[in-house]
Amino acid sequence: MQKVKVDLKKEVDSSYEITIGSEYAKEILQKLRDEGCFFMVDENIFELYGDFFTHDNMFRFRADEHNKTHESVVAVLGFLFRCNARRDSKMVITGGGITGDVGGFVAATYMRGISFIQIPTTLLSMVDSSVGGKTGINFRGSKNNVGSFAQPEHVYIDMSFLKTLTDEEYLNGVAEVIKYGAIFDADFFTYLEENKDKVLARDLETLAYVVKRCCEMKALVVQKDEKEKGDRALLNFGHTFAHAIETDSDHVVKHGFAVAAGMYLETDFAVKKGDATPETLQHMKRILTDYGFDISYEIIDKEKFFNAMLSDKKADKKGLTLALTPSIGSGKILKNIPLQSVVDYFNNL
Ligand SMILES: NC(=O)c1ccc[n+]([C@@H]2O[C@H](COP(=O)([O-])OP(=O)(O)OC[C@H]3O[C@@H](n4cnc5c(N)ncnc54)[C@H](O)[C@@H]3O)[C@@H](O)[C@H]2O)c1
Numbered sequence: 001m002q003k004v005k006v007d008l009k010k011e012v013d014s015s016y017e018i019t020i021g022s023e024y025a026k027e028i029l030q031k032l033r034d035e036g037c038f039f040m041v042d043e044n045i046f047e048l049y050g051d052f053f054t055h056d057n058m059f060r061f062r063a064d065e066h067n068k069t070h071e072s073v074v075a076v077l078g079f080l081f082r083c084n085a086r087r088d089s090k091m092v093i094t095g096g097g098i099t100g101d102v103g104g105f106v107a108a109t110y111m112r113g114i115s116f117i118q119i120p121t122t123l124l125s126m127v128d129s130s131v132g133g134k135t136g137i138n139f140r141g142s143k144n145n146v147g148s149f150a151q152p153e154h155v156y157i158d159m160s161f162l163k164t165l166t167d168e169e170y171l172n173g174v175a176e177v178i179k180y181g182a183i184f185d186a187d188f189f190t191y192l193e194e195n196k197d198k199v200l201a202r203d204l205e206t207l208a209y210v211v212k213r214c215c216e217m218k219a220l221v222v223q224k225d226e227k228e229k230g231d232r233a234l235l236n237f238g239h240t241f242a243h244a245i246e247t248d249s250d251h252v253v254k255h256g257f258a259v260a261a262g263m264y265l266e267t268d269f270a271v272k273k274g275d276a277t278p279e280t281l282q283h284m285k286r287i288l289t290d291y292g293f294d295i296s297y298e299i300i301d302k303e304k305f306f307n308a309m310l311s312d313k314k315a316d317k318k319g320l321t322l323a324l325t326p327s328i329g330s331g332k333i334l335k336n337i338p339l340q341s342v343v344d345y346f347n348n349l
Contacts, residue, residue: 014133014151014226016151016152016153016154016155017154017155018131018154018155018157018215018219019154019155019156019157020157020159020208020211020212020215021157021158021159022158022159022160022204022208023158023160024156024158025049025052025094025119025156025158025160025161026049026051026052028119028156028158029052029053029055029092029094029119030054032090032092032117033054033055035090036057036089036090037057037089037090037091037092037117038057038058038059038079038080038083038085038089038090038091038092039053039055039057039058039059039091039092039093039094040058040059040061040076040079040091040092040093040094040095040099040102040103040106041053041058041059041060041061041093041094041095041099042060042061042062042063042094042095042096042098042099042121043060043061043062043063044063044095045094045095045121045161046060048164049161057083057085059075059076059079061076061095061099061102061103063095063096063098063099064098065098065138065246065251065255066251067098067102068098068101068102068137068138069137069138069139070137070139070146072102072137073102073105073106073109073137076102076103076106077106077109077110080106080110080114085110085111085114086111086114087111087112087114088114088115089114089115090114090115090116090117090153091103091106091107091110091114091115091116091117092116092117092119093107093116093117093118093119094119094121095119095120095121095122095125096120096121096122096124096125096129096169097120097122097124097125097128097129097130097255100118100120100125100129100130100135101129101134101135101136101137101144101147102135102137103116103135104116104118104133104134104135104136104150104152105135105136105137105146105147105148105150107135107150108135108148108149108150109148113150115153116150116152116153117152117153117154117155117156118130118131118152118154118155118156119155119156119157119158120155120157120161121161121165122161122162122165122169122170122172122173123162123165123169123170123172123173123174123176123177123211124169124172124173124176124255124256125173126157126159126162126173126211126214126215127173127176127177127180127210127211127214127215127218128173128176128214128218128235130152130155130157131155131215131218131219131222132151132218132222132226132232133149133150133151133152133222133226134147134149135147135148135149135150136148141247141308142247142308142311143243143246143247143308145311149226149227151226157211157215159204159207159208159211162202162207163202168254169254170202171256171257171291171292171293172254172255172256172257173256174199174200174256174291175238175256175257175259175260175263175288175293176214176256176259177192177199177210177214178192178260178263178287178288178291179235179237179238179259179263180213180214180217180218181328181329182237182263182284182325182328182329182331183234183235183237183323183325183329183330183331184217184221184234184329184331185213185217185329186328186329186330187329188213188217189283189287189328189329191209192210192287193286193287193290196290196291199291200291218235221234221235231333233321233323233333234323234331234332234333235323236321236322236323237263237266237323237324237325237331238259238260238261238262238263238264238266238323239259239262239323240262240266240309240320240321240322240323241258241261241262241265241266241269241309242255242258242259242261242262243258243308243309244305244306244308244309245258245261245262245297245305246258246308247304247305247308248299248300248301248304248305248308249300253297257293257294258297260288260291260293260294260295261293261294261295261296261297263284263288263325264281264284264285264288264295265295265297266322266323266324267280267281267284267324267325268281268345269322269342269345270322270324270325270326270334272345273341275324275326275332275334276324276325276326276327277326277327279327280325280326280327280328283328284325284328299346302346305346306339306342306343309339309342310339318335318336319335319336319337319338319339320336320337320338320339320342321333321334321335321336321337322334322337
C-alpha cells in the first residue's frame, strides 16, 4: 500500500484582516469599484446610502429570512454570469447576516469559488456572521443547512452604519455580543452589565471596544477550529433552542431574540440536569432582561419545534449537542443529549 498526502494546510493561507472604524465605507466602496469588483448590496442599505453605490455591476438583494434560499443563490449566480464575472473576479457583499450568508455562499460556489469581501452593516453581522467563513442558506424549512465554509478576503466594519439600524435589529446583535461574554470572557460580561446604557445608546467609543473584542474572540476560536470540529461549536450557545424557536415562529422571532431566549432556556435546562449553577442562570436572566429581551417562549407547534431541533446540524444519531455555560465565561460542549430529555424539559416548563 502506498500513500500520497495532500498537504493543504501549507498551500492555502486563508488568513485575513478585519478593519474596524467609522465613516470610511463610502471611500472603500469607491476604491473597490475602481478595482472592478462585483457588488451585492442589501436593498435597504442601497436606499439609505445611495451615494455610496454608484456602481454598474450591482445586485440588490432583499434581506429577508424567507429569501435566504437556493432561488436567491441562483439569482445572484445569474447576475455574476450575465456580467461575465471570472474566476479572478471579486465580490463585495454589503449588508447584514442574511445578505452576507447568501452572498458568501454564491462567492464560494461561482466558478468553484471567487474572492469576496464582507462589509457588514448590522451589529450581528459585524460581531458574528461576517467573520469566520460560514456561508449558507435555509433549505426545506431548516436553518442554514446548505452551505459551505469560505473565508472572506477582508472584512471592513464601518460602525457608522449602525446609526440607521432599528432598535429591534440593533438588539438582535446585542444578544450575540452577550453570548461572547457568557461563553468566553467573564470580564467582558461584567463590562456589558456595567455599560448597558452606553451600549444601548450606540456610543461609538463603547462600540469600538465591544465590536473589536467580539471579533478577537471569534477570530481566536475560528483560528483553532475553522470547520467546527471542536471548540467553535461553543459559539452555538443558545442556538440549538434558537433554531427551533425561529423555525416554529416562522422567523417572526428574529435570530438574536431567539438566541437570547435560547441562552436562557438552555442554561435553565443545564441547571436542571446539574450542568450549570443556579447563579449562572440568575446572571443570564438579569443581563438579558436588563437589555430588554423576552426570555420565555411559548411553542406554537411542538412537532415543528422538536423536528427543527433534530434537523439542526449539531444533532446526530446519538442525540443533540448543546453548547452550555456552566459558569459565566467558561462555555462547555455537551454531547449525546437525548431529544426526549429536552422534550420533557419543555413539557414541564
Ligand atoms: N454565518 C454566520 O456565522 C452567522 C452567524 C450568526 C448569524 N447568521 C445569520 O445572520 C442572519 C441574521 O443577520 P442580521 O441580523 O444581520 O439580519 P439581516 O441581514 O436580515 O438584517 C436585518 C435587517 O436590517 C436591515 N439593515 C441592515 N443593515 C442596516 C443598516 N445599517 N441600517 C438600516 N437597516 C439595515 C436589513 O435590510 C434587514 O431588513 C440569520 O440568517 C443568521 O442565520 C450567520
